[in-house]
Amino acid sequence: MVLTFLFFVGIAVVAVWLYITFILRNEVQEAFHQTTEQEALRIAEIVESTPSSAQRIATIRDIADYTGLRITVVSFDSVLIDIYGGQILSDGRLHSREEMRFSSGASVQFAERLDAGIHTYFTAVKRPGSGIVVRIGHPEPPLFALVRRIQMTLIVAMMMALLLAVIGAWIAAGQVTKPLKAIRNSARSISAGDLTEEIIVDSRASEFQDLAESLNQMSDAFREKIGELQRLAQLQNEFIGNVSHEVRNPIFSVGGYLEALASPSLTEQQRRFYAEKGLLNLERLNNLFSDLIEIARLEYQEDLIKPVVFDLRDLSLDVNEFMIGKAEHKGIELVMENAPVQVNADRGRIRQVLVNLIDNAIAYSDEGAVRLRFRRHLDKVRIEVVDLGRGIPEDHLERIFERFHRVDPDRSRKRGGTGLGLSIVKQILHAHGEQINVESTVGRGTRFWFELPFAPSENGDTEA
Numbered sequence: 154m155v156l157t158f159l160f161f162v163g164i165a166v167v168a169v170w171l172y173i174t175f176i177l178r179n180e181v182q183e184a185f186h187q188t189t190e191q192e193a194l195r196i197a198e199i200v201e202s203t204p205s206s207a208q209r210i211a212t213i214r215d216i217a218d219y220t221g222l223r224i225t226v227v228s229f230d231s232v233l234i235d236i237y238g239g240q241i242l243s244d245g246r247l248h249s250r251e252e253m254r255f256s257s258g259a260s261v262q263f264a265e266r267l268d269a270g271i272h273t274y275f276t277a278v279k280r281p282g283s284g285i286v287v288r289i290g291h292p293e294p295p296l297f298a299l300v301r302r303i304q305m306t307l308i309v310a311m312m313m314a315l316l317l318a319v320i321g322a323w324i325a326a327g328q329v330t331k332p333l334k335a336i337r338n339s340a341r342s343i344s345a346g347d348l349t350e351e352i353i354v355d356s357r358a359s360e361f362q363d364l365a366e367s368l369n370q371m372s373d374a375f376r377e378k379i380g381e382l383q384r385l386a387q388l389q390n391e392f393i394g395n396v397s398h399e400v401r402n403p404i405f406s407v408g409g410y411l412e413a414l415a416s417p418s419l420t421e422q423q424r425r426f427y428a429e430k431g432l433l434n435l436e437r438l439n440n441l442f443s444d445l446i447e448i449a450r451l452e453y454q455e456d457l458i459k460p461v462v463f464d465l466r467d468l469s470l471d472v473n474e475f476m477i478g479k480a481e482h483k484g485i486e487l488v489m490e491n492a493p494v495q496v497n498a499d500r501g502r503i504r505q506v507l508v509n510l511i512d513n514a515i516a517y518s519d520e521g522a523v524r525l526r527f528r529r530h531l532d533k534v535r536i537e538v539v540d541l542g543r544g545i546p547e548d549h550l551e552r553i554f555e556r557f558h559r560v561d562p563d564r565s566r567k568r569g570g571t572g573l574g575l576s577i578v579k580q581i582l583h584a585h586g587e588q589i590n591v592e593s594t595v596g597r598g599t600r601f602w603f604e605l606p607f608a609p610s611e612n613g614d615t616e617a
């Protein structure tokens with residue numbers, strides 16, 4: 154970055170220097186040449202118009218005195234006069250001097266060199282007709298010195314500018330690279346797995362702060378996602394542990410009962426007892442596998458919910474028929490809602506929700522009634538399953554929807570429960586965009602409720 158910057162500054166410096174050296178200087182020199190050529194021509198005209206040689210010399214002397222220039226006049230190759238500062242000079246190499254060697258066709262020549270220790274600019278003009286050559290020697294004109302001084306001043310100024318540019322670029326590059334290095338180091342730590350690393354940029358530039366903020370947000374998001382994945386992995390491990398435990402227990406029990414059944418000395422009553430126990434455990438296993446398959450289907454099949462419009466009263470009759478045996482067996486009254494109300498949901502899945510809730514209500518009640526109620530509230534229908542059973546302690550209320558969480562594991566297993574029923578209920582309602590709620594008082598009963606979208610019947614009947 155610094156090098157690029159210096160490259161462009163360097164190009165600018167060289168361009169200015171070239172302009173001053175070649176263009177500006179040449180223009181000044183050109184103007185000077187024109188002026189001196191005019192001067193020399195003027196002198197030549199004066200010399201030509203002066204008839205006698207003595208007069209010519211006197212005139213040239215006057216002009217030389219007056220202008221302070223060195224003036225040389227040559228007439229037909231012989232030097233008429235060569236005068237400077239009142240001194241008559243004699244230049245033995247006059248005819249071989251650069252300015253006096255006229256190339257063919259040229260009538261003016263220029264040269265510059267040290268003359269008596271002074272940098273002198275010579276201009277010689279030739280008048281072919283009269284054979285007169287006038288040469289004037291100018292000490293360096295102040296304009297040339299001025300251009301040189303400007304040139305020197307500019308070079309010094311440019312050098313200083315270059316130096317300042319180097320320093321400025323160095324500081325600027327430092328300001329850019331320092332936060333970038335900090336960001337790079339933090340990014341390396343993050344990629345090495347240290348997600349607690351926070352990128353802090355010591356720069357007021359908003360771009361860097363934005364960049365650091367974005368990267369911090371990104372690492373926060375990663376941290377969250379990784380935490381989530383770790384939590385899921387832990388849940389999965391727990392789930393697998395629970396499943397193997399739940400599977401192993403009934404299998405061992407079945408094995409034990411089969412062994413007992415093989416004994417020849419069993420009474421008929423004992424045989425029936427062991428056979429019933431074995432079957433109960435097989436039923437437990439069957440329930441467990443059905444629930445596990447259900448969970449897997451709900452988890453991995455996105456299109457599992459197929460909503461249709463159906464009447465909850467029909468469904469309640471259906472569920473009543475399915476559960477009545479179990480309820481009667483326990484001496485519990487099943488009170489089902491009888492009013493027609495239509496909802497838009499997956500009928501099969503909602504049937505399963507009701508079966509699971511009513512099955513639990515019967516299982517965890519010893520007497521009284523289990524009620525299924527539904528009431529319309531605006532564009533929703535609220536469905537409740539209420540029992541007068543043992544209730545759920547408050548500290549379990551949050552957790553009963555977790556897989557395999559049971560308030561009383563023994564009682565749950567004895568009745569063939571899998572500990573998965575409520576988690577399936579929660580999953581099904583979640584897939585409908587709804588949620589399951591619970592309210593319970595220990596010793597007095599429990600109320601589960603959820604909502605489904607109300608669907609007006611085709612004949613416009615909107616009453617629940």
Ligand code: ADP
Nearest residue numbers: 513514517553559560565570571572573574575
């Ligand atoms: P389970 O197969 O054990 O019934 P669930 O997921 O259906 O599994 O229920 C989880 C736990 O919630 C049950 O073990 C039970 O302790 C408690 N529970 C569920 N419904 C009721 C209810 N109506 N009354 C009392 N406790 C209940």
